[in-house]
Amino acid sequence: MTTARILDFIKSRRPEGPCLVVDLDVVRDNYAAFRHALPDSAIYYAVKANPAPEILSLLAGLGSSFDCASVAEIQMALDAGATADRISYGNTIKKERDVARAYALGIGLFAVDSHEEVEKIARAAPGARVFCRVLTDGEGAEWPLSRKFGCVPQMAVDVLVYAHQLGLESYGVSFHVGSQMTKVDAWDSALADAKRVFASLAKQGIHLQMVNMGGGFPTKYLRDIPSAEAYGLAITGALRKHFGNHIPKTIIEPGRGMVGNAGVIKAEVVLVSKKSDNDAHRWVFLDIGKFGGLAETMDEAIRYPIRTERDADEMEPCVLAGPTCDSADVLYEKNMYPLPVSLTIGDEVLIEGTGAYTTTYSAVAFNGFEPLKAYVI
Ligand code: PLP
Numbered sequence: 001m002t003t004a005r006i007l008d009f010i011k012s013r014r015p016e017g018p019c020l021v022v023d024l025d026v027v028r029d030n031y032a033a034f035r036h037a038l039p040d041s042a043i044y045y046a047v048k049a050n051p052a053p054e055i056l057s058l059l060a061g062l063g064s065s066f067d068c069a070s071v072a073e074i075q076m077a078l079d080a081g082a083t084a085d086r087i088s089y090g091n092t093i094k095k096e097r098d099v100a101r102a103y104a105l106g107i108g109l110f111a112v113d114s115h116e117e118v119e120k121i122a123r124a125a126p127g128a129r130v131f132c133r134v135l136t137d138g139e140g141a142e143w144p145l146s147r148k149f150g151c152v153p154q155m156a157v158d159v160l161v162y163a164h165q166l167g168l169e170s171y172g173v174s175f176h177v178g179s180q181m182t183k184v185d186a187w188d189s190a191l192a193d194a195k196r197v198f199a200s201l202a203k204q205g206i207h208l209q210m211v212n213m214g215g216g217f218p219t220k221y222l223r224d225i226p227s228a229e230a231y232g233l234a235i236t237g238a239l240r241k242h243f244g245n246h247i248p249k250t251i252i253e254p255g256r257g258m259v260g261n262a263g264v265i266k267a268e269v270v271l272v273s274k275k276s277d278n279d280a281h282r283w284v285f286l287d288i289g290k291f292g293g294l295a296e297t298m299d300e301a302i303r304y305p306i307r308t309e310r311d312a313d314e315m316e317p318c319v320l321a322g323p324t325c326d327s328a329d330v331l332y333e334k335n336m337y338p339l340p341v342s343l344t345i346g347d348e349v350l351i352e353g354t355g356a357y358t359t360t361y362s363a364v365a366f367n368g369f370e371p372l373k374a375y376v377i
Pocket of ligand 1: 046048049067090091145176178179180214215216217253254255256257
């Protein structure tokens, strides 16, 4: 969504080169919507979505906690004013020395999905709380996260028993239904699995306390999405269905849904050309591509809304590509992107819904193009 504030910033500051502009007011509204939709769940913002210090400080001030994937992210959350008890080390793949560093910084909550990871935590963070991530099928997610993270529920039981035996506090179960999850009922079967893990452990005298329901809340790209409230209702209903009157503490970890619609990338058309005189389609090359921050166009999974000043003109499908010398740097080709017939070299384009998973993907100056600049207003 290009807010008036973002538009004013671009028009008045005329920043050179491609850049992301994030409107903090939208982040504040998103936080309020999550707070309202799931009032009983603690919000752990997934720092990986956009770790801009201004965003972290705003959220820390609003009372958010933080899901961090590395010691560097933990440090960023601490620098933004979060206390260690509001930070979880949510990556299931950690070096033992990083577990030790996090523990030294006061972090006491860690994700696991294997016996081996439990052993690292027992050695490097004795007595810490652990939650075990279970697999989900990712069905309905436009950016699925299944297979790589989590284990089957029966193994989660074994992992948490093992954690208990090694002196850790077996604290809960986590899952992630997949990013950009457009089905509000996707949490239902994962919560059923979580409940089964709770019940099996209770029989062994281990009483879990928390379900981490992950991220997955979508941002609006081209298609409409259900409201935060609709997700809240579906999730609350599923919690009641599976846990009855004994709903445990719950956590959500929104990333994309917290910042995606708060950001717009300003970019420029570098070249409009064809591959032959009778080529039916034009190629439009921008000064930003997959390596400059738009990595989520991989497999054309995420389709960003793109606005130009010529949108009232006739449209035609184009191949849209980035500026680097890598032939993989094509954004949309299988499903070409409709752009104005009159679009020409030097035109400005606004790529909306780019507040999440853009700046962090452009860390390397591939081909000498600078990492994506960001302005937070
Ligand atoms: N939590 C964990 C553990 C994650 O790995 C991710 C994303 O990769 C998130 C939360 C945020 O997910 P989303 O951006 O879909 O809300």
